[in-house]
Structures are given as C-alpha cells and as structure tokens.
Amino acid sequence: MAVFTPLELGDISQWIEQDFDIGQALEIRGIHGGIENSNFFLDTSRDGQKHEYVLTLFERLTAEQLPYYLELMRHLANQGIPVPRPIENNQGLILFEIKGKPAAIVTKLPGLSRLEPAANHCAQVGEMLAKMHLAGAHFPKVQANLRSLSWWQKTVPQVVGHLDVTQAQLLTSELYAQENFFHSESYAALPQGASHCDLFRDNVLFDPQASHDPSQDQLGGFFDFYFAGTDKWLFDLAVTANDWCLADNKQDFEPTRLNALLEAYQSVRPLTKDEQASWPMMLRAAALRFWISRLWDFYLPRDAHMLTPHDPKHFERILESRRTL
Ligand SMILES: Nc1ncnc2c1ncn2[C@@H]1O[C@H](COP(=O)(O)OP(=O)(O)O)[C@@H](O)[C@H]1O
Numbered sequence: 667m668a669v670f671t672p673l674e675l676g677d678i679s680q681w682i683e684q685d686f687d688i689g690q691a692l693e694i695r696g697i698h699g700g701i702e703n704s705n706f707f708l709d710t711s712r713d714g715q716k717h718e719y720v721l722t723l724f725e726r727l728t729a730e731q732l733p734y735y736l737e738l739m740r741h742l743a744n745q746g747i748p749v750p751r752p753i754e755n756n757q758g759l760i761l762f763e764i765k766g767k768p769a770a771i772v773t774k775l776p777g778l779s780r781l782e783p784a785a786n787h788c789a790q791v792g793e794m795l796a797k798m799h800l801a802g803a804h805f806p807k808v809q810a811n812l813r814s815l816s817w818w819q820k821t822v823p824q825v826v827g828h829l830d831v832t833q834a835q836l837l838t839s840e841l842y843a844q845e846n847f848f849h850s851e852s853y854a855a856l857p858q859g860a861s862h863c864d865l866f867r868d869n870v871l872f873d874p875q876a877s878h879d880p881s882q883d884q885l886g887g888f889f890d891f892y893f894a895g896t897d898k899w900l901f902d903l904a905v906t907a908n909d910w911c912l913a914d915n916k917q918d919f920e921p922t923r924l925n926a927l928l929e930a931y932q933s934v935r936p937l938t939k940d941e942q943a944s945w946p947m948m949l950r951a952a953a954l955r956f957w958i959s960r961l962w963d964f965y966l967p968r969d970a971h972m973l974t975p976h977d978p979k980h981f982e983r984i985l986e987s988r989r990t991l
C-alpha cells in the first residue's frame with residue numbers, strides 16, 4: 667500500500683460537509699495497492715444512505731498537469747465509459763489542495779480485480795478499451811504521455827549503472843531501437859488520442875455476479891488514469907496485452923487470451939495496416955516503458971508508508987520475449 671501523506675477524518679470532515687453536496691464524511695481508510703499516489707476510501711452518509719468515494723492526494727503530478735486526467739475521466743464518464751467520475755465542489759471545481767498536495771475525489775467503481783483473467787475478461791477489456799479510444803477521440807485537451815520516449819531518455823542514464831553488463835546492453839540497445847521506431851514514418855502514421863497507458867489487471871474492476879462464478883463477471887470499469895496521455899492507441903493496446911495475456915511463464919503470450927483481447931478490440935476499432943506492421947515494435951516499447959519505470963522506482967525509491975515496489979525483472983523478461991517475435 668502506498669500512503670505517502672497520511673490523512674485522518676478530522677483533516678477533511680468539515681471541508682467535505684461545507685464545500686460539497688456528498689453528505690457527511692463517516693470514515694476514511696488508506697488503500698492497499700498502488701505505488702504513485704496516496705489513496706483513501708471515503709465513506710459519506712447522505713439522505714440516510716452510505717456513499718463511497720476515492721480521495722487521492724497526488725504525490726508527483728502537479729496542479730497544472732492534473733486537469734487533463736480529471737477532465738478526461740469526466741469526458742469518458744459522460745460518454746458512458748465506466749470510469750471514476752470526479753466530484754465537483756459547490757463552485758464546480760474538481761481539483762483541490764490538501765496538506766499542500768493537489769487532491770481529487772472520484773466515485774468508487776464496483777467490483778474487484780481479476781489478477782488471473784480468463785479469455786472472457788480479456789475480451790471485455792479489449793472491447794471497452796477500443797470504445798474508450800473512440801469516446802476520447804474528440805476530447806479537446808492534449809497532454810503527452812509523461813512516461814514516453816523523452817522520459818526514457820532522461821531516466822535510462824540514472825538506472826543503467828545499477829545493472830550488469832548484459833542487462834545494460836539490453837536496455838541501451840532497446841532504447842536505441844525505440845528512438846529509431848519513434849522517428850519513423852510508420853510510427854507517425856499510427857492513430858493517436860487519449861490513452862490510459864497503464865491498463866494493467868489491477869487497474870480494472872469486474873463486478874462478480876450473484877453466482878460469484880468468474881465466467882459471469884461483468885466489467886465494472888477502468889480506473890487510475892494518472893499515467894494517461896495523448897499517445898498512440900496501439901501503445902495502449904500493447905501495454906494492456908503485455909499484462910493481461912501472459913502465459914504461465916509470465917513472459918510469453920498465452921494465445922487464447924491474446925486473441926480474445928485483440929479480436930474484441932478490433933470488433934470495435936479494426937487495426938490499420940500501419941498498426942498491424944508496428945505491433946511487434948510497440949509490444950517492445952510497452953515492455954521497455956515499464957522496465958524503466960520499475961528500475962527507477964526500485965533504485966531511486968521514495969519514502970512511503972507500506973509501499974510495495976514492483977519487480978523490474980518481470981519486464982526485463984517480457985522485453986526479452988517480445989524481441990524474439
Ligand atoms: N475509483 C476507484 N474505484 C474503486 N477502487 C479504486 C478506485 N481508485 C482506486 N481504487 C482502489 O485503490 C487501489 C490503488 O489505486 P491506484 O490508482 O492503483 O493507486 P496509484 O494512484 O498509487 O496508482 C486500487 O487497487 C483499487 O483497489
């Protein structure tokens with residue numbers, strides 16, 4: 667769990683009651699999981715009913731960067747995509763400040779994560795990801811994915827000294843290959859728009875139906891949009907495939923789930939010829955992105971209560987596997 671900035675009910679209860687129309691704050695609990703921000707479940711009582719929200723204090727993103735993410739979520743929610751909806755205060759604002767940090771309150775989505783997904787989960791994610799891309803096509807704000815090539819170029823020199831010779835060679839040669847890919851004509855031709863860029867299994871919820879049989883799960887929604895950005899839609903799909911469709915060796919693809927994801931995505935938005943040709947390089951880009959960020963989190967850690975770091979080796983292995991495609 668990551669709670670970088672502890673928060674208690676007394677810190678916010680008066681503010682919630684006076685500035686919002688969401689009732690009386692009953693309880694606030696730090697959330698397990700996540701590595702970026704301080705997240706809390708917030709329960710309120712209004713008209714005799716309990717309501718659940720998620721309150722986030724942003725630890726790295728600035729008040730200038732945040733409107734993109736929050737307004738994107740509001741835009742997608744308005745288009746019927748199941749994502750958290752930012753809560754407005756009585757002045758219509760959705761971005762606040764708590765303990766000197768930017769903060770937001772969003773609706774809590776129903777359901778739980780399926781960390782061992784079946785093909786039906788991958789299909790539902792693929793279909794909704796394509797719908798989300800199309801729904802975001804007319805979102806007017808543009809903000810680059812802040813964890814893309816220029817961040818890799820800045821970060822690789824900070825982490826490469828911690829690696830052995832073989833790893834360092836893999837990291838630098840892949841960065842070089844991606845620089846060429848990003849500057850190619852085929853890359854320029856790929857369609858782009860608002861993308862989630864971190865649609866891992868732990869950022870999707872499924873609503874178990876009454877039977878609790880996973881084959882009956884219905885998608886509850888996508889959350890954690892705080893790595894989103896204007897990026898190639900194919901990158902978003904590659905990030906998703908690299909996490910949802912792994913074989914038992916946690917490295918190669920499992921064909922049934924991969925096909926389920928890709929077919930469902932393409933049932934809504936078929937890939938262009940350029941996208942099909944760029945798929946192997948984009949899978950490598952998506953693996954490299956998370957290898958670098960995990961190395962960065964691992965070797966340059968921040969103070970946090972109960973922070974569980976992610977394993978960088980996992981994405982080193984995935985990158986090795988994708989380079990053989
Ligand atoms: N809108 C939401 N609805 C339901 N659960 C949420 C929501 N936002 C966050 N969570 C819960 O909080 C956990 C941590 O959130 P996450 O966004 O992954 O953290 P971080 O901001 O550090 O990346 C998630 O695993 C999930 O259980």
Ligand SMILES: N[C@@H](CCOP(=O)(O)O)C(=O)O
Nearest residue numbers: 700701702864866890956976
């Ligand atoms: N999904 C990324 C890092 C972000 O983690 P999150 O739990 O905050 O979404 C990874 O697995 O490296």
